[in-house]
Amino acid sequence: MFAARGAIAHGPISPPLIPATMPAEKAAKFEDQTLDRRAGLAPELASVYILLASTLGSHMIGYVIPVTGG
Numbered sequence: 001m002f003a004a005r006g007a008i009a010h011g012p013i014s015p016p017l018i019p020a021t022m023p024a025e026k027a028a029k030f031e032d033q034t035l036d037r038r039a040g041l042a043p044e045l046a047s048v049y050i051l052l053a054s055t056l057g058s059h060m061i062g063y064v065i066p067v068t069g070g
Helices: 024-028 042-053
Strands: 006-010 063-067
Touching: 006 042, 042 063
Parallel strands: 006 063
Antiparallel strands: none
């Protein structure tokens, strides 16, 4: 039986569509929202999703895991 174990609170993630979905001046400041001034990439979140979905995270219940670039 699958039960939701936790949540991922990620910071700004930069898919290829970001520049096309907002005004240019807002897109230019998009990466400034993180401490390291770089938006994350989807593959950088993959291991956290795998942890929560696998038996490795079976003892983690009710956690919010921050992946915020800082």
